[in-house]
Amino acid sequence: MVKKPDRLKFLEVLDNAVGVFIDNSKNVYNNIIAISHNDADGISSLQIIQNLLHNLKKNFDYFIYNRSVSWATYLNGILPKRQTEKTAFIFTDIGSTLTELIPIITKRKEHFFILDHHEVENDVGLNDFPENLFFVNPTVYGFDGLDHIAGATLAYMFAKQISPSITNHAWLTAIGIAGDSLRSMDRLKSFNREVYQELIDEELIEDREGLILFGGMHNSIKNGLKYSILPFVKQLGGEGDEKIKSFLNQLQINPNKKTSELEKSEIEAIQKNTNLKTGHYALIPQKEGLLKFVFEHALLLNILSFKNISAAVSMIQQKTITRYAKAIYIDYVNNLTKNLKKVYTAINRFETKKAIFIDAGNGTIQPSNWSDTASFSMVNELTNPEKMLFLGGLERKTQMIKLSIRCSRKFIEINKGVGVNKVIAQIKTELGGNGGGHKLAGGIRLSKPSFNRLKNNIDQYVQFD
Numbered sequence: 483m484v485k486k487p488d489r490l491k492f493l494e495v496l497d498n499a500v501g502v503f504i505d506n507s508k509n510v511y512n513n514i515i516a517i518s519h520n521d522a523d524g525i526s527s528l529q530i531i532q533n534l535l536h537n538l539k540k541n542f543d544y545f546i547y548n549r550s551v552s553w554a555t556y557l558n559g560i561l562p563k564r565q566t567e568k569t570a571f572i573f574t575d576i577g578s579t580l581t582e583l584i585p586i587i588t589k590r591k592e593h594f595f596i597l598d599h600h601e602v603e604n605d606v607g608l609n610d611f612p613e614n615l616f617f618v619n620p621t622v623y624g625f626d627g628l629d630h631i632a633g634a635t636l637a638y639m640f641a642k643q644i645s646p647s648i649t650n651h652a653w654l655t656a657i658g659i660a661g662d663s664l665r666s667m668d669r670l671k672s673f674n675r676e677v678y679q680e681l682i683d684e685e686l687i688e689d690r691e692g693l694i695l696f697g698g699m700h701n702s703i704k705n706g707l708k709y710s711i712l713p714f715v716k717q718l719g720g721e722g723d724e725k726i727k728s729f730l731n732q733l734q735i736n737p738n739k740k741t742s743e744l745e746k747s748e749i750e751a752i753q754k755n756t757n758l759k760t761g762h763y764a765l766i767p768q769k770e771g772l773l774k775f776v777f778e779h780a781l782l783l784n785i786l787s788f789k790n791i792s793a794a795v796s797m798i799q800q801k802t803i804t805r806y807a808k809a810i811y812i813d814y815v816n817n818l819t820k821n822l823k824k825v826y827t828a829i830n831r832f833e834t835k836k837a838i839f840i841d842a843g844n845g846t847i848q849p850s851n852w853s854d855t856a857s858f859s860m861v862n863e864l865t866n867p868e869k870m871l872f873l874g875g876l877e878r879k880t881q882m883i884k885l886s887i888r889c890s891r892k893f894i895e896i897n898k899g900v901g902v903n904k905v906i907a908q909i910k911t912e913l914g915g916n917g918g919g920h921k922l923a924g925g926i927r928l929s930k931p932s933f934n935r936l937k938n939n940i941d942q943y944v945q946f947d
């Protein structure tokens with residue numbers, strides 16, 4: 483994390499994987515199996531690889547892995563019974579759990595190309611890889627897997643070296659970047675920034691500047707203010723139409739005017755009365771309606787991935803949104819903004835020096851929404867970013883306490899590198915329970931007595947010396 487990115491070393495590893503793929507793709511590989519992650523970045527990465535294999539006229543199959551079972555179990559159903567060098571695997575946006583994968587890959591004849599930007603476990607020796615594994619992961623060379631390089635950015639860099647005409651599909655990269663980074667486009671860095679600039683220069687993406695209401699950029703300003711999830715608009719987000727209309731009427735702005743068509747003076751008037759910022763956002767020229775707006779398109783794929791993965795995979799190839807997908811989208815932003823409003827205004831909380839507990843149980847927030855409510859509360863700083871957030875409650879079916887745990891980058895800085903995963907590991911050691919996660923996000927299930935002990939002594943679990 484702290485070390486300076488080693489660009490040359492990373493590009494050398496990427497070039498090597500590209501070289502091996504090119505050498506074998508003509509005469510050796512006749513079937514490629516692509517495996518990707520079930521989110522917007524994963525689906526965009528997969529589409530890039532599919533287009534590459536289409537250009538190369540290769541047979542291919544694809545699978546999408548949601549990490550609900552181990553790699554061993556999952557791959558058991560995918561790896562061909564008869565091993566052959568004629569098959570190769572490409573993993574995108576997934577595959578950094580090397581302690582699980584290396585033992586499997588070691589026993590196979592096929593080449594495995596893993597193009598991932600998730601951090602690798604600490605206890606893996608990066609030098610004792612099996613010869614058939616080509617592991618390309620920029621986080622190993624000091625890059626940040628969110629700000630610097632999305633899974634789709636990496637997939638695009640790989641594909642473009644093999645088949646330059648992949649550039650026609652490069653707009654897919656913007657969806658992956660937006661879906662993972664959750665930032666306005668002016669805040670991209672490193673490879674994400676460079677590829678995004680290339681998309682603008684090639685006119686594959688239209689970059690615009692305006693009021694940022696992610697989640698509602700495609701909408702009227704009334705609905706934009708109501709349904710924006712990044713940022714959540716304090717005082718207006720999740721509110722009823724009347725309150726928002728009267729706010730806009732006072733500023734003499736037509737509530738039905740499109741967010742993307744506001745005049746400069748209108749934007750300034752809104753900014754004077756809210757916490758909103760302007761920034762850059764991306765449009766896909768050949769798409770229409772919601773799908774034209776890259777952030778909203780990515781959000782839709784992230785939502786659909788959990789509900790109906792085949793709908794998500796087909797949506798990325800469509801020009802306009804289906805009614806089915808639109809209904810799911812509206813339902814999602816409607817619930818999420820209402821829940822964020824609850825976190826911001828009303829809900830019961832218990833606060834210590836280092837932590838905040840929010841009781842979302844007893845129907846306050848639907849359990850299926852706990853995780854996203856916790857995430858967007860934290861990124862919007864609706865709770866103090868210097869404290870770790872524990873949001874959850876009693877889960878009826880298990881009679882356990884289920885908690886979504888989040889922290890900010892600021893928290894990690896203040897606490898010398900301690901993040902959610904370390905706190906969860908500490909809780910599990912001392913109180914039991916099931917769970918896990920990464921630096922910024924994770925979750926745990928605990929018995930009621932364990933939960934009470936946690937709550938009473940929380941600062942001792944969050945503190946490390």
Ligand SMILES: [Mn+2]
Pocket residue numbers: 523524575599632633634662
């Ligand atoms: Mn990703």
